[in-house]
Amino acid sequence: MREMLVKHILERSVKFFPKKEMVSRDFSGTFRYTYKDFYDRVCQLANVLEDLGIKRGDRVASLAWNSHRHLELYFAVPCMGAVLHTLNPRLSPEHSSYIINHAEDKVIFIDEDLLPLVEGLKDRIGTVKNFVVMTDTDKIPETKLSPIYSYESLLSKASPQYIFPDDLDENSLAALCYTSGTTGMPKGCIHTHRSIYLHSYVAGLPETTGVTEKDTYMHIVPMFHALGWIIPYLATWIGAKQVFTGPHPDNRDLCQLIQDEKVTFSMAVPTVWRGILNLLETERFDLSSLRMVINGGSPPPLSLIEAYEKMGIPYVHGFGLTDTHAWVTVNMPRKYMEEEWSEEQRRAHMLRQGMVVRGLDWKVVDETGKEIKWDGKEMGELLLRGPWVPEAYYKDPERSAETYKDGWLHTGDVVTVDEDGYIEIKDRVKDVVKSGGEWISSLDLENTIMNHPAVLEACVIGIPHPKWEERPLAYVTLKPGFKGKTTKEDIIGFLKTKMVKWWVPDDVVFVDEIPKTSVGKLDKRTLREIAAKKHEGK
């Protein structure tokens, strides 16, 4: 039987949908072309890559926003047998140079406004032999990078004839995405031809997104983030009209594109959906073409779901990981939920991450490896495996061994599973408080504390305890008017009315500010260090 290759996705797309359209919000305006134009340019790009000396298995990096040029790289690179490495412009220079060297990238394709980022790295990335700048014209901006070429200029001189190889192994590497881990250097997640192909089926299933040729998909999820949640491949395969949001789109740009291009479907993090909603309070846009939006990245508040439902737009909650190619769960209601559940029940349920997608095998286990009860209460770590889930990171045996054990990917996510099999993320394994053999969700505790009217922010960590192994300790910042007035006892008393007794922290520490990581998350590591020092000092 035939191998599953990315080129098959490309070839079907141009065969059936040559006249379908792609629209790109470009640096200098709106760019439009057809799938046939796209295909021809993918072939030109493959010829360009060959001329740049790229061979099978070589890594080709992109540092780019969502554009038709980025999509051309998505196809030309793996289809010719090389490996696409999408760089995240938001990484620190240390992480960026680390992953470029680790992947041994041979060439970097750079959007024009991102040139300075690479200029800052140029003395540390010795494997890179060529730079290509992607602008709307064939002009090369002033830059310290060398040798540097213009994307449009190279393509214009290349032949649109290219025969993509048919003899690739479906298990060969097609793309690399590094996770922006909070600890240590980023880890390279492996995407093979097989895994992209299979995952493109899964992302389009009726119970996942149900997208078809009739949809117009707008790429909001950055294409440098987990391969844009695989939808660039899926949307191309099915021949959907695609809209690329370009560099730094603001809420107005997004709304304008939805309205102008009659976008039917998109996916984004809740911040984006919230931003659009806020804009709609003061400006009018017609978003009625949207038949569904998907929320990923972090859980949405119920108010956000409800606001979109009020506009007649189903707001679906999903959850994914770079390690598994984005899609892990989607929260679609079952038949009996729609038929038998109250509106309230249904809404509360929408906050859960949902059912694991078809094809992924999963279990949730406690510290001893025993599967937990499906009662929506017991917590355990989510383990995953499946026909598109890799079993190691790229060239990283040590950290692979920490994450991939007995064929299972240990996600580090602590979840509950309800009676319907829907999972809800409760914490990270490293943050959960292990008290007397039971797990306490630091996340749930933080959310509950923040419901107290005096509290601005809360952060809960586990501190060592001689009898219970660990006990929760809460760090709290108070709202301006409450400082010096609200006491520990107030907070603890409040919590006692909201949760079982053994979940309530033994102590509350008031601080002026809770330390944050570089991406704005609560920095629990620093807090743990502070707590440990205090403990020693006692």
Add this chain to the structure above:
Amino acid sequence: MREMLVKHILERSVKFFPKKEMVSRDFSGTFRYTYKDFYDRVCQLANVLEDLGIKRGDRVASLAWNSHRHLELYFAVPCMGAVLHTLNPRLSPEHSSYIINHAEDKVIFIDEDLLPLVEGLKDRIGTVKNFVVMTDTDKIPETKLSPIYSYESLLSKASPQYIFPDDLDENSLAALCYTSGTTGMPKGCIHTHRSIYLHSYVAGLPETTGVTEKDTYMHIVPMFHALGWIIPYLATWIGAKQVFTGPHPDNRDLCQLIQDEKVTFSMAVPTVWRGILNLLETERFDLSSLRMVINGGSPPPLSLIEAYEKMGIPYVHGFGLTDTHAWVTVNMPRKYMEEEWSEEQRRAHMLRQGMVVRGLDWKVVDETGKEIKWDGKEMGELLLRGPWVPEAYYKDPERSAETYKDGWLHTGDVVTVDEDGYIEIKDRVKDVVKSGGEWISSLDLENTIMNHPAVLEACVIGIPHPKWEERPLAYVTLKPGFKGKTTKEDIIGFLKTKMVKWWVPDDVVFVDEIPKTSVGKLDKRTLREIAAKKHEGK
């Protein structure tokens, strides 16, 4: 990355949908159970198979109608590593004994009313060591077969604990379906774990059927025919409620089941859909739960499509082959067809077989191997390949070499492709008339001749011609009142007004009856022999 195995389909189904229901129209009434009950019995069946001495790779045959027991075999056999061989009760004894011996079946599971069929073969099928009869009770009917066991009795004694092996190769054989070819002995089509798994994705895609857990699927397509067009696997995977139509369902049974079980989706040959329609003229049933039906097996007349559309039930035209696991094309309209086409244009288009499903690679070539033009007129042979398409028949190198060439399955179907990429079947390669380097569809000619008011039936064959290679010759039977009155010239004159001149047969032969094959098709082989003899006699 993990192998794709049938057991993963089974395991997901019981994990997520233990309470969902299966309903079987059994020999003695209606049988119901849950997916959990089903799973337990699949485990029991696996233990039974082990006790019967079945090892990995052994072939296990079924001769059965659509029932929950047949579905249990669909899963227990491949999940334990053996190979399911579905026998077609409509094959001749010669073909049946040939394929049982060719597959070297070790055991046959037989529905009670089909025992006489196997009794008639028993002295010719030496590989079969055991027979199991499937009845509603644990009683064994009187029979000459030995040793024979009762399915229900064996299961009732078996443990519902079974660990399905995890170390199967996804490319290992999971099922065998023999094609009931019109010439020669049937050929064994290979289904691997991988191909069943992948094809179950494809059959459920939004642009194919879009089935989900919310659907209630009724199995009309015989489960002994191309694995029930793969839907038994798909429906189980997604946790849809399943309705099995049991032995010899008539139109009333089908309507009753649709009404009682609120069936939302089913697939069948046009004869079945016509039969239901006819019944509805005299009896009332509520079929409003149906959200879609699919037509396969042979093309539907437009009147049938329209009759279902009038009832508010979309009637979708598909086309498949046992060799590719059923699904080759589905005719779903594209966005611009829905938006821009007239009703008339759209309806005419529905008669085409449709677009090749996502994942199958295809081309249509003329005799020289050159791809034909997409103009809806040029004809060529449809070639297929893909990640679930085998590259040989089971243990049949000679005939494999005839059908599988250069990695392509040569379907033997002559088709046109329109500008939208939708194919229409025009003929079989062996029946098409090759005249002066161009192809004439014998099927189109026959249909046109039958539009003449005097014609009852027509059959067109190609006969050798010194200049044009072949020319069409028409055999015609006239309606009772027209015999002796309608002349050759009438028919030829009529055809000249309907088609290009070179398509018109040079001669028309009136006969009392056109010879038919055992399955009721026009027997063109016999007609060719008759024509050849006449030719010699001249």
